[in-house]
Amino acid sequence: MAVVETRKLTKVFKEGEIGAVNEVDLETREGEFLVFLGPSGSGKTTLLRMIAGLERPTAGEILIGGKVVNDLTPRERRIAMVFQSYALYPHLSVYNNIAFPLKAQNVPKHTHKEKVQWAASLLGIGNLLQRKPRELSGGERQRVALARAIVREPSVFLLDEPLSNLDAKLRLAAREELERFHRRVGTTTIYVTHDQVEAMAMGDRVMVLNKGMVRQIGTPKEVYDDPADTFVATFLGSPPMNLIENDGITVGFRPEHFRLAEDIRESAKVNFKFRVENVEYLGAEFILAGILQGGKADGKNVIARLLLGHNFEIGTTYDFAVPERHLKFFDRTTEQKSPARPLTWQ
């Protein structure tokens, strides 16, 4: 097991262009599950590929287990990677797919069978060993890819959107399985995804990336409750955080904190008049889209997320409020988090 570190890691694909990854500093913790989260084109996969040794950094250093590995081949880095497409060898049986890393790394031949069976039983695919990849379902392929990754007992696991090729139902099951798998083997794992739900559910910590830059690293709770900037604030959460400008500062609040004023017991709250424009009924909750009326925030579009229990009419104005402790403040120009300050709303 080892810790992965990057120092000012940068990748520029074409000279003169903005880098795909820009001066990324990060340090994983022993045995943790770290998630790279970002929209497509945010550089998360490029970052992972540089750690794997498939892409050469333009600048900066990568350290695995305290050693600079920039000039080492993927093989010498002792990492394992699961690709989005799984990249199983189509001409080899499941057994030979799993045994391939052992052969390639000259592991003594008499131990192959035992190791392959160990990896296969860990993932519950012991009965598939003679099949070819084309005869497997998506979920089974993913398990074969994982077995191939685990068989040589790597120091670091890299997973590149391994669930994105599965259908929604299978994805949930595979996610739980991955979590259980990680708890069992305890290997440091870096997981790339663009799916915030996956990131929140699986990550010990989440690193939010945008345009090749790290916007925030923290536990799922930290990045959700205390976003470092407006990008993180709006990228995480569905629907995203409401942002309103007031007194030269950007104020944000989550849709679930924007509720009927009568339901909020706290006295420190900001009151709004909220005209409902659209109601979405989602079974367990409502999503209300509407416009604020009067005061400095007049005419702003905001979204509220409420549990069932009330009836809302489109076109009617209600008294809504946000507890003050749930207001987030961001600098208008830098978009960075900024200290809370008293505001007037009328």
Added chain:
Amino acid sequence: MAIGGAKVKSIGAAQSPLLGLAMFSPAVLYILLLIGAPFLLAIFYAFSDARIGSTQLHYVGLENFRSILQSPSFKKALQNSIIFTVVAQIVVLVCSNILSIALEKPFRGRGLVRFLILLPWVAPVSLGTIGWKWILDSIYSVITWVLIWLGFVNRFSPPMWLGEEKLAMASVILVHCWRLIPFSTVILLAGRTAIPREIPEAAAIDGAGFWRTLFQINLPIMTPILGVAVLFGTIFTFTDMTVVYILTNGGPYDSTQTLPNLAFTQGIQGSDLAAGAAISVFLVPVLVIIAYLMLRVAHRAEVA
């Protein structure tokens, strides 16, 4: 959209039922007249005693085949054809593999290099071979000139590229390779680019080096396409007579004689149409078997 398109198509077909026929009849005519008819005629001649200048024609059964099988020059030609084909295919496969690996990754001027490599295939065989005849000429050979200049070869007894048995054979094989490498390279390049990028990458992560990735991952995945390249290459070499005809015309002493050239020499130049036809037809079952085996290899690799 798809439904609309299908409708338009079916209306077009209904309006002029002869359109389809008119569209493919030139191809059918071409094949029937220029390939089918001569082929049937050759089979017919192979069982007859047809000669140029004779109006008489009798059925002689397998007599022609019996006689060519006893002729030493036929045996020599058959042996040469096989040697040429097998050696040329091995050389072509190795070279075109190297080239396709070299041409896969982008570099400055790759387009130009690809174009230059394709040239030997685009140029007419006869023209290219005439060029080679000069390159390998006994007096004007540039190869000899360069070797003398480098000091590898004695100025007064230069190698006779087309005049010595072993060298003539090597020269014919060389020209076959020169002609087939571009074709094979293009096919292998297509096969190589069809492999998803992640697969060799996964192999690299799994710890495989260049050779292991090549022989255990890339080439096995490319087996069907390799089969196609070998199949075409084999047929092109086995049936080709231009290279031998222009370079050596089978000489010296039948050392480079091949079946197509022998068929031409005996059947047309030697006026023995029946023998020529028998030699030509003799190739057909051999090629059919090769084609069948190759396609089966390709198919099995695909299914597996």
